[in-house]
Amino acid sequence: MSLVIVASVALDSIKTPFGKVDKVLGGSVMYASMSSKNFCHTKVVGVVGDDFPEAHLELLKENRIDTEGLKIVNGKTFHWKGRYNDFNRAETLETQLNVFADFNPELPESYRKSRFIFLGNIDPTLQLQVLKQMEAPEIVACDTMNFWISGKKKELLEVIKRVNILLINEDEIRMLTNEKNILQAAEMIRKLGPEFVIVKRGEYGSLIYGKDFLFFAPIFPVKNVIDPTGAGDSFAGGFMGYITVKGNLEEHTIRQAMVYGTVMASFDVESFSLEKLKKVDFDQIDARKEKIRESVIF
Amino acid sequence: MSLVIVASVALDSIKTPFGKVDKVLGGSVMYASMSSKNFCHTKVVGVVGDDFPEAHLELLKENRIDTEGLKIVNGKTFHWKGRYNDFNRAETLETQLNVFADFNPELPESYRKSRFIFLGNIDPTLQLQVLKQMEAPEIVACDTMNFWISGKKKELLEVIKRVNILLINEDEIRMLTNEKNILQAAEMIRKLGPEFVIVKRGEYGSLIYGKDFLFFAPIFPVKNVIDPTGAGDSFAGGFMGYITVKGNLEEHTIRQAMVYGTVMASFDVESFSLEKLKKVDFDQIDARKEKIRESVIF
Numbered sequence: 001m002s003l004v005i006v007a008s009v010a011l012d013s014i015k016t017p018f019g020k021v022d023k024v025l026g027g028s029v030m031y032a033s034m035s036s037k038n039f040c041h042t043k044v045v046g047v048v049g050d051d052f053p054e055a056h057l058e059l060l061k062e063n064r065i066d067t068e069g070l071k072i073v074n075g076k077t078f079h080w081k082g083r084y085n086d087f088n089r090a091e092t093l094e095t096q097l098n099v100f101a102d103f104n105p106e107l108p109e110s111y112r113k114s115r116f117i118f119l120g121n122i123d124p125t126l127q128l129q130v131l132k133q134m135e136a137p138e139i140v141a142c143d144t145m146n147f148w149i150s151g152k153k154k155e156l157l158e159v160i161k162r163v164n165i166l167l168i169n170e171d172e173i174r175m176l177t178n179e180k181n182i183l184q185a186a187e188m189i190r191k192l193g194p195e196f197v198i199v200k201r202g203e204y205g206s207l208i209y210g211k212d213f214l215f216f217a218p219i220f221p222v223k224n225v226i227d228p229t230g231a232g233d234s235f236a237g238g239f240m241g242y243i244t245v246k247g248n249l250e251e252h253t254i255r256q257a258m259v260y261g262t263v264m265a266s267f268d269v270e271s272f273s274l275e276k277l278k279k280v281d282f283d284q285i286d287a288r289k290e291k292i293r294e295s296v297i298f
Numbered sequence: 299m300s301l302v303i304v305a306s307v308a309l310d311s312i313k314t315p316f317g318k319v320d321k322v323l324g325g326s327v328m329y330a331s332m333s334s335k336n337f338c339h340t341k342v343v344g345v346v347g348d349d350f351p352e353a354h355l356e357l358l359k360e361n362r363i364d365t366e367g368l369k370i371v372n373g374k375t376f377h378w379k380g381r382y383n384d385f386n387r388a389e390t391l392e393t394q395l396n397v398f399a400d401f402n403p404e405l406p407e408s409y410r411k412s413r414f415i416f417l418g419n420i421d422p423t424l425q426l427q428v429l430k431q432m433e434a435p436e437i438v439a440c441d442t443m444n445f446w447i448s449g450k451k452k453e454l455l456e457v458i459k460r461v462n463i464l465l466i467n468e469d470e471i472r473m474l475t476n477e478k479n480i481l482q483a484a485e486m487i488r489k490l491g492p493e494f495v496i497v498k499r500g501e502y503g504s505l506i507y508g509k510d511f512l513f514f515a516p517i518f519p520v521k522n523v524i525d526p527t528g529a530g531d532s533f534a535g536g537f538m539g540y541i542t543v544k545g546n547l548e549e550h551t552i553r554q555a556m557v558y559g560t561v562m563a564s565f566d567v568e569s570f571s572l573e574k575l576k577k578v579d580f581d582q583i584d585a586r587k588e589k590i591r592e593s594v595i596f
Binding site for chain 1: 385479480501502503505513516519521550553556557591592593594596
């Protein structure tokens with residue numbers, strides 16, 4: 001069982017109340033794959049420039065993440081500069097798309113038979129292009145953002161129609177559906193196609209809404225959040241990694257996957273870049289999962 | 299086991315996107331007692347004017363709520379006018395304190411031996427005055443609001459020092475502690491005296507923070523919120539009603555109490571005034587409790 005992840009690879013310059021970093025490894029592909037690799041074999045699709053440090057490629061290889069779909073082209077790697085004053089919202093200071101501006105995801109032959117895929121937050125036109133290259137995708141999850149909701153709604157709805165799971169944050173689902181009540185908004189999305197809608201609510205955790213059940217995941221209580229960048233992608237990676245290894249969307253699988261996603265996001269926010277995710281092992285993951293259980297049982 | 303509840307009794311005029319009502323029964327005492335009465339014998343302390351409809355007093359009596367501490371004085375009952383555009387925040391249009399301006403809570407002799415008390419959101423000076431009249435209070439919970447945090451912080455801290463449980467919403471705990479991280483803020487409050495801090499987070503549910511454990515309660519997923527007025531007090535009534543009948547602050551009791559509080563709040567928001575709370579029976583309460591369990595187990 002392998003999971004294909006398609007999205008951005010970036011070098012990030014970030015400032016938070018706890019420090020700042022310059023041109024560190026980032027991007028949805030990195031956070032999602034360094035989370036999913038704890039659960040399943042992971043194959044990534046993305047593009048970087050020829051300035052992309054060799055050490056970052058090494059990191060992926062050390063973690064047995066398949067990089068055949070990661071293109072290295074002439075030019076500079078996508079560079080994002082942002083800061084957080086409030087941890088619930090990033091403020092973008094500068095976006096240098098660089099080689100990512102011409103990202104044209106092509107799946108290597110060896111990826112096309114994969115049955116599981118996570119379409120990270122990229123142009124919905126590209127998400128559709130990726131889907132068309134898959135031979136028989138079985139479980140597809142996608143993420144998106146306000147930029148595509150306002151700029152490419154029609155294409156985004158085409159993507160949504162074809163996925164099993166939409167991951168979206170709560171402001172964005174309200175924007176997409178024009179409905180304030182989150183559960184009613186999730187029901188509207190479900191009727192468009194996805195079996196499940198995951199609503200990400202930052203420090204309040206997340207919920208998954210399906211036809212037959214609703215599940216709330218709290219956060220894992222991190223006392224020292226250093227940098228929230230990548231939390232949503234780490235969640236998606238943990239979630240889809242577990243779904244991939246189980247190979248189904250049964251209720252029990254979904255509930256567990258939501259908690260694994262929560263755990264991976266909690267590790268991510270404890271450091272800049274992937275520093276914490278690099279060091280995590282499965283015992284630590286399971287320990288946090290049990291802590292979450294203790295925080296909700298009654 | 300009986301619970302004493304001290305707070306406001308009001309006539310409310312409220313407008314929400316789903317309708318409006320004029321001078322309907324409200325006030326913390328009413329929401330809390332009509333919730334707690336499902337769990338334990340309840341005694342209320344408050345003041346109303348001679349315009350207070352006899353039917354409202356009848357309602358309390360029918361529900362075997364002890365009204366010996368409810369004074370009827372010459373003048374008009376406290377009248378609150380408010381509206382909601384966003385269900386997370388009430389906008390006060392008018393406050394006519396009327397007889398509530400001179401509220402001077404005196405506990406009847408028969409109340410003073412009660413071991414359980416909920417001090418609703420009133421002037422902390424009055425909360426202290428009530429506490430002094432109790433012979434041997436064992437478990438005391440109190441609520442408060444931004445108005446007292448900014449205007450009577452010293453007195454409020456005196457109250458907080460003497461209570462077992464503080465109920466507070468998340469904006470207010472940040473205001474009181476000047477700390478953004480809710481868990482760190484709760485720890486700061488715990489060091490001031492209370493064993494437990496309940497942080498109310500509106501549509502995101504609530505959490506309770508104690509020395510030995512942290513518990514998150516999600517909301518019960520109400521699809522049609524009609525009027526959120528009284529949700530916090532209904533929560534407090536359900537919570538303290540259950541604590542009173544169990545007579546302890548053991549971890550298991552606390553977790554169950556949080557869920558009963560959540561359930562009572564969920565009934566409250568489904569109607570204006572106390573219309574829904576009036577009709578609820580214990581089977582319905584337990585059914586919602588099980589639904590909440592299903593929404594968090596994994």
